[in-house]
Amino acid sequence: MTQPLSQDTNRPKHDAVKRDPRFTVMAVSGLLALGLGATAVLLPSPYVVESPGPTFNTIGEVNGEPLITVEGRETFPTDGALDLTTVFVAGGPGQTISVFDAFRAWADPAQAVTPRELVYPPDVSESDIEEQNAEAMTSSQESAVAAALAHLEIPYGETLSVVGFAPDSAAEGILQEGDQLTLIDGEPIESLEPLKEALNAAGGKSVDITVARNGETVVESVKPLLGESGDYQLGVFLMSEFEFPFEVDIALNNVGGPSAGMMFALGIVDTLTEGQLTGGRHFAGTGTIDSSGAVGPIGGIRQKLVGASESGAEVFLAPAANCTEVVGHIPDGLRVIRVETLDDAVTAVRTLGEDNDDGAQLPSCEDPA
Template identity: 65%
Template sequence: MVTSGALALMLGAAAVLLPAPYVLEAPGPTFNTIGEARSQPLIKISGRETFDPEGELDLTTVYVSGGPNGDVSIFDAFRAWIDPDQTVSPEELVYAPGTTRSDIEERNTVSMISSQESAIAAALGHLDIPYEESLTVVELAEASASAGVLEPGDTITSIDGAPVRNIDTLRTALTDAAGAGVDLEVLRGGSAEELSVTPKRSPEGNYQLGVLLTSEFNFPFDVTIALDNVGGPSAGSMFALGIIDMLTEGDLTGGRHFAGTGTIDSTGAIGRIGGIQQKLVGAHENGAEFFLAPAENCAEVVGHVPDGLKVVKVSTLEEAVNAVEVLGSGGDGGGLPTCS
């Protein structure tokens, strides 16, 4: 009995002390994109007239623990399981085997920088402020339509004789071609090359070159976003709204408190993010009246909206700006789309 008891105690202690193979998500802090972070403007614009807006346009965050982010105990997992504001996921469903903390930090940093650049481009596009964007091939997909034609490092400058100004220009041209071959002009090693590619249809039904592209921007003035210890692409839509508000005379928010989330590309398309339920809670706890949620996240929003928080679904920057203008001007927002 003594031996069995000691063994049980040892096994129990091991279960408590050993890391639990789970990833926990909890509501994180919010940051006002038209305010300050650590006594410094979160967004700083140089070389262009700006205006000091009132109100708040908060980006929202999620605390992630477990896995490569640091060990959690079984007690931590149990507490998260019974907390409706947290989620618990098996580690293997969240991270690929062998993923390290430095891998995550590097990925989050790269995606944050990319989202900031896309947010600036989307904001300037909304305000009809010209800027330059170039699309460069990073790598080719497996069984790519462009195999043997395009190469990593190629910058696509035109398609069927029309200049490629952004990713939307390229997508539209491929859609219009409806699967027919397209003529591309690219810069390769500083020289212009003329190439022909026959796009392939994706499972989603659109036509693609089968390449991963990166955008490089040349903006007419400097926009600096200073936000430490926050990574990932999900703040893009709120960065874009903050930039628009700072470059526009008057108050976009009407002095009211908005929060939101969503990836964004240079054309202003707002996309899906993770941790939406925790972000709703964090926004509400920090006093937000309204929340701008990506339309692609609506299924996760329904049934998880804190009392007193009004959620508006958005799929483009234009829709987000319109929602803030309507609600900021005192409208009840009854005509705005929701996640119901």
């Protein structure tokens, strides 16, 4: 009879194998390095990442509603696009990005990685930023309306009030917060531009500033100082309050900051002007604007160029002060025009919107300043 075999019947005999201790050390070291690497990737980083955000056509619609509406004044049909551009910011107050996200952004030329302390003060909160951006957006919209009306020679009212003083201010201790500026050397201060012109015309000599203060009219003498821009300044922060002859509403939520001012103004000009300013072409741009129509620099210009290109824009209107950041970073197929004022921007759009005009005479960021 055949006997059943036990489990050990035919198992060969072997001596116990001794594990090399170096293998254990290497395995533990590898696991430790892997763990540290994973932890580093998941840890928050002290950086802010800027990437291209969405664009919005100021002469188009948002969520089925016109972005710009005017009541109390005749408007005209528009065509084409005048896109404002945005930047998406990750890693600001109340947010964190991982080291992995920061490294990934560094590898992407369309994104910018910046130490957080260079972008935001250390004690600012997320709600502070949201409030500041909302206030800047409201102010930029009002200034855009004022600039557009001034370009179209439509009268409106503007009052300037002192809300603070710059370091080494020429007027601190003379003017007071809340003072409403009414006259300079006897001439009406109807907007910011006449004030600037009068200060420069004085050439650094003392000027008489008439203000409304606590229900009284007061005249103060101030000797302006020459600023870094080459203009004579009082060294005060001014708040503009406007009185427009009709209502202009700009419906754009969840977008903050002042950088859409120029494109808002262009959209308003096109809406109030007979004919189609763009000629049906697709423009995009960015830039702050004041009531006099001066276009100022903004942040994130390279990301905005990418966003404009991805949205199909043919031409980008860039503030002259941002041109050094633009050169060498223009997406293929996108033409960049340098602008300093709303008049420059309107001229560029109208010129390129006309049939058979390539706008060869228009300044670009690559041209000598």
